[in-house]
Amino acid sequence: MKRILLPFLVGVVVIAAIYGVRWQIDIHNPSQRFMLPKPHEVLVASYTHRDQLIPATLSTLRGTLLGFASSVVLSVLLAVALSLSRSVRASLFPYLMILQMTPIIVVAPILLIWIGPGLASVSIITFLISFFPLVVNTTQGLISTDRNLVELFQMSRATRWQQIIYLRLPAALPYFFTGLRIAAVLAPIGAVVGDFFAGNSGGGVGGLGFMTVIYSANLDTPALFATAGICCALGFCLAGAVSALSWLCLRHWHESYAKAD
Amino acid sequence: MLQLKAIAKQFAGGPEVLSKIDLSVDEGDFVTFIGPSGCGKSTLLRLIAGLIPPTSGQIEFGGGLAGEHIRDMGFVFQEPTLLPWQTVAQNVEILLKLRGLAAAERTQRRAAALTQVRLAGRESAFPRQLSGGQKMRVSIARALALRPKILLMDEPFGALDEMTRDALNEELLAIRAQRAWTTFFVTHSVTEAVFLSNRIVVLAPNPGRIHATFEIPFAYPRNHDTRRSDDFHHWVVRVAEALHSVAPKDAV
Numbered sequence: 001m002k003r004i005l006l007p008f009l010v011g012v013v014v015i016a017a018i019y020g021v022r023w024q025i026d027i028h029n030p031s032q033r034f035m036l037p038k039p040h041e042v043l044v045a046s047y048t049h050r051d052q053l054i055p056a057t058l059s060t061l062r063g064t065l066l067g068f069a070s071s072v073v074l075s076v077l078l079a080v081a082l083s084l085s086r087s088v089r090a091s092l093f094p095y096l097m098i099l100q101m102t103p104i105i106v107v108a109p110i111l112l113i114w115i116g117p118g119l120a121s122v123s124i125i126t127f128l129i130s131f132f133p134l135v136v137n138t139t140q141g142l143i144s145t146d147r148n149l150v151e152l153f154q155m156s157r158a159t160r161w162q163q164i165i166y167l168r169l170p171a172a173l174p175y176f177f178t179g180l181r182i183a184a185v186l187a188p189i190g191a192v193v194g195d196f197f198a199g200n201s202g203g204g205v206g207g208l209g210f211m212t213v214i215y216s217a218n219l220d221t222p223a224l225f226a227t228a229g230i231c232c233a234l235g236f237c238l239a240g241a242v243s244a245l246s247w248l249c250l251r252h253w254h255e256s257y258a259k260a261d
Numbered sequence: 262m263l264q265l266k267a268i269a270k271q272f273a274g275g276p277e278v279l280s281k282i283d284l285s286v287d288e289g290d291f292v293t294f295i296g297p298s299g300c301g302k303s304t305l306l307r308l309i310a311g312l313i314p315p316t317s318g319q320i321e322f323g324g325g326l327a328g329e330h331i332r333d334m335g336f337v338f339q340e341p342t343l344l345p346w347q348t349v350a351q352n353v354e355i356l357l358k359l360r361g362l363a364a365a366e367r368t369q370r371r372a373a374a375l376t377q378v379r380l381a382g383r384e385s386a387f388p389r390q391l392s393g394g395q396k397m398r399v400s401i402a403r404a405l406a407l408r409p410k411i412l413l414m415d416e417p418f419g420a421l422d423e424m425t426r427d428a429l430n431e432e433l434l435a436i437r438a439q440r441a442w443t444t445f446f447v448t449h450s451v452t453e454a455v456f457l458s459n460r461i462v463v464l465a466p467n468p469g470r471i472h473a474t475f476e477i478p479f480a481y482p483r484n485h486d487t488r489r490s491d492d493f494h495h496w497v498v499r500v501a502e503a504l505h506s507v508a509p510k511d512a513v
Contacts, residue, residue: 148342151312152356155312155336156356156359156360157360162359166344166355166358166359170344252346253347253387253388253389254345255389258389
């Protein structure tokens, strides 16, 4: 009971606080009231703008999933390559760092010039943002395998490939999921940022990032808040899916899922 | 027969770990290496396992230990060293799987090995659900499933409480009575060494070398009564004294 009641009460207090602040703005500075929409106005706005928001959400979702999925596949492949030897790591890591340290708002215009606006650019930007935590964590997992287990496999004359499949990859799963959780939260942000720069308006509707450009030009704060809410919801869904997958894969054996006795 | 001929080992840039180890072992022997830290016991085991090459000298496998059997050495580590994401059954079968044995053969060997270590019925448990002694039994079953001619054990019972350790010692000898493999065993416990082995090799440290060898005359099978005999204590004292004389003076 306590577990449900407390979060519920906190939610009520937060919403009431927003109404309270808005009420004070209405009294003292009514000309600025457009700045903070009432929570129900945001709900109304997300309904009245549904003809824009639903296709925009789907478009962002496509970019998110495409970028996220490709970052998962490529990061695991790259992590396996990086785990093979110290010299491979030493020669490739600097480029990974460069990729990560270049701000997306600098990369985006370059991509836009190279391949133009649209799903491809949005996905690539999403990919770039979620790639790094995945590679770093998975590589760390692949090279942290129990020394004795590696010796056991060597004694059995296991091939390098068997060692990766039966030992290193499963042992790296908890690390991989740590990276995946971070990537799942970052991916929707990447897609919206990508969309902001490279959303395709050709067909009349862009993704959520593109809608943000339009709504901010119109000072349509309720719609902006509605868009923000949808972005968060996307992140929650993806992070939730990753948590569920992690539970499925690790619950039997990993300490993090051990019941406290 | 297995012969170590003038084995020496030095890791790159480090001091000599082992120096001029000569040892001849008969098939079916239970040989225990005992000695203070830094005497190279574990290194010696890894050399025999072929995990690392000697810097000089030779290891020769002869008679029934030659040929294919070198590949089928069982190794039991100080830790159970199980794959935590696999069940007991999968853990026992993993090495057989790596060797490409058919599923039916694997199942049969796994069942036999788990029965030997008295863990039949726990096939679907995960390592996390087992006690320390049970995990060690799984680890031993995994080595037994290989049907090894040579079994290498690196302080396998060191982390267990004394009761569990004594019980597992007796179980190990009981299983060995059915299949007389050749054993190389490493321990810090003199009592354990005397109880299990027919040969004890006391190693001196820096660099690791053979200080003394003892032939323990008790007939197998040995049991709890063996431990209580005066003869047993006599041997424990003799080995302990040899061990004491090679311990570094500043160790205590």
